Amino acid sequence: MVNFTYDELLDRVYKSLPELSEEKSDFKIPNVDSIIIGNKTIIKNAYQIADIARRPIEFLAKFLTKEFGTPVVVKDQTLEINSKIQKEVLQEKINVWFQYYVICKECHKPDTRIEEISRGYIVIVCDACGARYSVKGF
Numbered sequence: 001m002v003n004f005t006y007d008e009l010l011d012r013v014y015k016s017l018p019e020l021s022e023e024k025s026d027f028k029i030p031n032v033d034s035i036i037i038g039n040k041t042i043i044k045n046a047y048q049i050a051d052i053a054r055r056p057i058e059f060l061a062k063f064l065t066k067e068f069g070t071p072v073v074v075k076d077q078t079l080e081i082n083s084k085i086q087k088e089v090l091q092e093k094i095n096v097w098f099q100y101y102v103i104c105k106e107c108h109k110p111d112t113r114i115e116e117i118s119r120g121y122i123v124i125v126c127d128a129c130g131a132r133y134s135v136k137g138f
């Protein structure tokens with residue numbers, strides 16, 4: 001098992017972006033559909049995003065809670081963020097989430113699952129190429 005630091009991962013994320021779009025043209029990170037209501041932001045298609053990622057919506061909620069430093073709660077099939085967040089900023093976070101926790105770092109396919117979540121790290125297994133690696137948790 002190979003461990004990567006946050007910086008190394010970030011480095012890989014950015015380096016792998018152009019490659020990804022060429023190699024895996026049939027997979028596209030979904031666009032965020034969000035709306036700001038009062039002081040809150042609703043991700044209207046959060047359930048669909050989580051479904052495409054094959055992750056529980058709570059896993060995405062937890063990540064965004066950490067990233068924004070404000071509560072993100074599951075409401076019906078949406079996520080409600082207790083803050084005003086522009087769509088572009090949200091999309092950036094969703095892209096990072098996919099790159100770190102969904103798309104395989106070896107074959108760049110999204111056919112991964114989470115094998116283990118421990119304090120501090122998450123073990124990801126790829127069903128497409130068999131890669132198994134850990135990333136920093138949140």
Ligand SMILES: [Zn+2]
Pocket residue numbers: 104105106107108109126127128129130131
């Ligand atoms: Zn893979």
